[in-house]
Amino acid sequence: MFGGDLGIYFRASGSNWQAAARPPPEYPAISREQYLRIEQDNDFTISLELWLKGHSAYTHQEVIPRSTMDTTDKPLPSYSELLAKKLKRPPPETKTLRLPQPSKEFLAQKDGSRGNFLIHDFYGCSVTLYPDDTVVKSGRKVHLDEKDALDLAAKLNIPAPRAYEASADSAGIVSIRMDYIEGESLEDLWPDMSEGDRQDICGQLREIISTMQSVESETGVIGSCGGGFFRECRRMGEYTGGPFQDEAGFNNYVTKLIGTTPTDINRALHSQLRTDHRIVFAHGDLSQHNIIVKDMKIAGIIDWEFAGWAPEYWEYVKFFEVQAKNTDWREYAKYIFPQTYYDQLATFQGVLRWGVP
Template sequence: MMVLQDLKTIILHTRFRVARSIFGSLGPTVVRVGRKHVIKGPCQLPELEALLYISEHTTIPVPRVRCTYNGPGGIYIMMDHIQGTDLETLWMRGLKPGEKETILNDIAAILTQLRTLQPPKEGVVASAQGGAILDYRIGSQLVGPFQSHSSFHSFLRGGVPLENTAKVYGEDIVSCHSNNYRTFFSHSDLAPRNIIIRNGRIVGLVDWALAGWYPEYWDLTKAYYTSFKVPDWPESIKLKLPSYADELMAERLLWRLYDEPGNVSRN
């Protein structure tokens, strides 16, 4: 059985390398390996967990996982290629107000499904299956899981106790990190480049690398945390979520004062 598994890995990774040299890449880690399929890799386990979990528990259009193998640097996932145009391209070209509203309503429906999923434990910050998470707001490596929002928020503050936080970061952080939040499943990278459109509707939501269970405000604040600036995008997402103005203010302060705590803690 091990020989067959090793042979499968060799065949799939050879296909990955040959396809990349012939057809190029669709992104930094995504290679088209046929008319219907792509291979993405190397990936971390939370991405595979999220794809399988969302496919099983929602009707959100995500790439169907066909098979996986372990290769250089991590997991490689063969999945269906979703035909369409990424929303970033369409948004920058210009969409009519009615076209934008239709797409935003589709996003609202996706968010509703995500926010009705039941976490394995209230307050947990973890991958779909309760393991470590990856989020570049936090750092470039896996961290956690965190068994409570308070421990997660403490990590974001670099371990500064809540009673000392006002002196270090200000009262806005104290106010946010003192609140009780619900736990929702978050995509954590709801950027237009990850939303695939065909015939004016969303047909795919891709790149679930950062997805997991987070405090309820996470998808909203993360929409503002990007170096790829698409005009009006965060404000458009904001209309489809509850207001998290205080949390956004607190997160922006932390981005400026102590961003990517997972990287800092490893120095």
């Protein structure tokens, strides 16, 4: 991957390229044409031609002497970060950035002396904890549809924040007041958990998913719980479409491929898509940091902004796309999901490879 697997990053500096990396010996300083040949010869997963074409700031043709390389230790943006910035989308790492969380001592103050506590504040979304043990999630990246999803979760007795009110102001800032879920994220707890505790948590999550997938859309529409847009999170940011009246329309949305996709690959991906799946309730972002655990029980699942009505395979497929700080998390899919969807998973891995960024 450009700037990732290869280990070389390019950034614009005036009219020249400036390289900043510690490339392995087999990849010396190279020109754009040489780089494209390397990418082609080694079958990397991202087409550099797509990235470079039409973006003059990144397509200057020049061999970069190794002596001019910037050897600074300052972290450099990855390919995903650069592309997200170019497309004016949130950086893919935003969901892992958190402020210090309130201590048990702070939460124990129930006499009204406790002040507000900012839990999260990044890229159009802030979460503030109030003395009454509710939080207000607000910002331009917050949507009223999330309350509809939380309401449905409450109706199904899914462990999730209870939503009390939602509003939007004239500037487009949406605010949702909901319960604060006390506990620790599964992401933080996972490394020190015993195998028995891990499988127990996975079993709890399996029951939750089974309950959600038992509820089908009454209209068959694929979109938010409130009948609005379908939202999803991919590696390059957030995507919106629909709502879709049927699965055929949804399939056209998810298989928008780049123009350089070989015809046979395009046809192969489309040929694998079906239109007869059940349309069920899905969270859409079952990352470990969205699963709050207390006393080895799932206290709540948070961040329902991508929840809605989706084909029955959606939760399973997205599980393998969302970020996983603990790399063995995906190996526990067999304990989490009541049903596997191997054909759909293979198809969507192809969509990830060739989909429009």
